[in-house]
Amino acid sequence: MKQLNNANIENFTTYKLEGNIPVVYFPENVSELKELLLKLKKENKKYKIIGNGSNLIISSKYDGVLIKLENFDKLVIEGNIVKVESGYMLSKLSLECVKRDLSGLEFAVGIPATVGGAIYQNAGAYGKQMDMLIKNVKVLDDKGNIVVLSKDDLNFGYRDSIFKYKDYVCIEATLELKKDNYDNILSKMQENLSMRKEKQPLEYPSAGSVFRNPIGFSAGKLIEDAGLKGVRVGDAMVSLKHANFIVNVGNASGEDIVNLIKIIKDKVKEETGIVLEEEQEFLE
Numbered sequence: 001m002k003q004l005n006n007a008n009i010e011n012f013t014t015y016k017l018e019g020n021i022p023v024v025y026f027p028e029n030v031s032e033l034k035e036l037l038l039k040l041k042k043e044n045k046k047y048k049i050i051g052n053g054s055n056l057i058i059s060s061k062y063d064g065v066l067i068k069l070e071n072f073d074k075l076v077i078e079g080n081i082v083k084v085e086s087g088y089m090l091s092k093l094s095l096e097c098v099k100r101d102l103s104g105l106e107f108a109v110g111i112p113a114t115v116g117g118a119i120y121q122n123a124g125a126y127g128k129q130m131d132m133l134i135k136n137v138k139v140l141d142d143k144g145n146i147v148v149l150s151k152d153d154l155n156f157g158y159r160d161s162i163f164k165y166k167d168y169v170c171i172e173a174t175l176e177l178k179k180d181n182y183d184n185i186l187s188k189m190q191e192n193l194s195m196r197k198e199k200q201p202l203e204y205p206s207a208g209s210v211f212r213n214p215i216g217f218s219a220g221k222l223i224e225d226a227g228l229k230g231v232r233v234g235d236a237m238v239s240l241k242h243a244n245f246i247v248n249v250g251n252a253s254g255e256d257i258v259n260l261i262k263i264i265k266d267k268v269k270e271e272t273g274i275v276l277e278e279e280q281e282f283l284e
C-alpha cells in the first residue's frame, strides 16, 4: 500500500495548513483498509479517515496517522441510480450527473468534498442536502464487517449522520436522482456557482463555514455585528467578504485557526449571549 511519510499538511487540508503528519496511508481496496484498521487498533495508534480535508483543521502537532481513500473512486451510473465509492469528488460527480440529464446534485457543485466526507457531514446548500438522494450506504463497521445501511439506519440530520457517533467507514453509496432537462440542471448549477462566487471568499484557502447557524440566526451576521471581520491570529483571518469564513492569508497553522475560533466565540457570547458551535473538526 502506498504511504507518505512526514507528509505536508498543506496537501491534505483545503485550509492549506502549516506542519507535517508522520504518515498518510492510501489503501487500494477494502481488504487493505480492513487490514490496516485492524493493525492500527491492535497497536493502539491514533488514526483518522480523511476525504478532501475540506472540513478539517489539523494541528501542526498532530501525531496520528491519516488514511486517505482517494483510490476508492469507482462510479457506475445505470438509469437514475448512481453507485459511487466514497473517495470520489462530489463536484465531479455532480458534473457526471448533469451529462446524463440527472438532477439532484446541483447544490453540490462548488463543495470541495469527497462523497464519504459529504455523507459523514450530510453536506448541503440552498435547501438541499445529501440525505435527500441516499438510498443506502455500504460501510466497514467497527468489527471489520461490510454492512449495507439503508437511509433510515443512517440517522441523518442537519450536518449530522451516524458516522459522527460510530466507528464506521463509508465505502460506497447508492444514490437515486431524477431525470430532468439538461439545460434546467446546468442553469441551476451555474446559478449556485455564481452565488458562491459572489458571497464566499474563494480566492483564499478555507474550509467553508466555521460555525453552524444557531436556530433563528445567521452565524456570519452575528460575527460581523460583533465587529470581527478582518480580525487575525497569525495568518488566520476572519474573512472580510463573509464573516463565517476564516481564511488562510499566508502560512496559518491549525493552532492559529483554533485560537481565532476561540476569540470569535468569546466575543459573540459577550455581545449576544449566544454560544456558537463549530461546524469544522479539529484534529490534535
Ligand SMILES: Cc1cc2nc3c(=O)[nH]c(=O)nc-3n(C[C@H](O)[C@H](O)[C@H](O)COP(=O)(O)OP(=O)(O)OC[C@H]3O[C@@H](n4cnc5c(N)ncnc54)[C@H](O)[C@@H]3O)c2cc1C
Pocket (backbone or CB within 6 Å): 014, 048, 049, 050, 051, 052, 053, 054, 055, 056, 069, 086, 087, 110, 111, 112, 113, 114, 115, 116, 117, 118, 119, 120, 121, 122, 123, 124, 125, 163, 168, 169, 170, 171, 200, 202, 206, 207, 208, 209, 281
Ligand atoms: C469553499 C468551501 C465551500 C464549502 N461549502 C459547503 C457547503 O455549501 N455545504 C456544506 O455542507 N459544506 C461545505 N463545505 C465544507 C466541506 O466541504 C464539507 O463539510 C464536506 O462534507 C467535507 O468533506 P471532505 O471529503 O473534505 O471531508 P474531510 O474534511 O476530509 O473529513 C470530514 C469528516 O468526514 C469523515 N470522513 C471522510 N470520509 C469518510 C469516509 N469515507 N467514511 C467515514 N468518515 C469519513 C472524516 O473522518 C472527518 O471526520 C465547504 C468547504 C469549502 C472549503
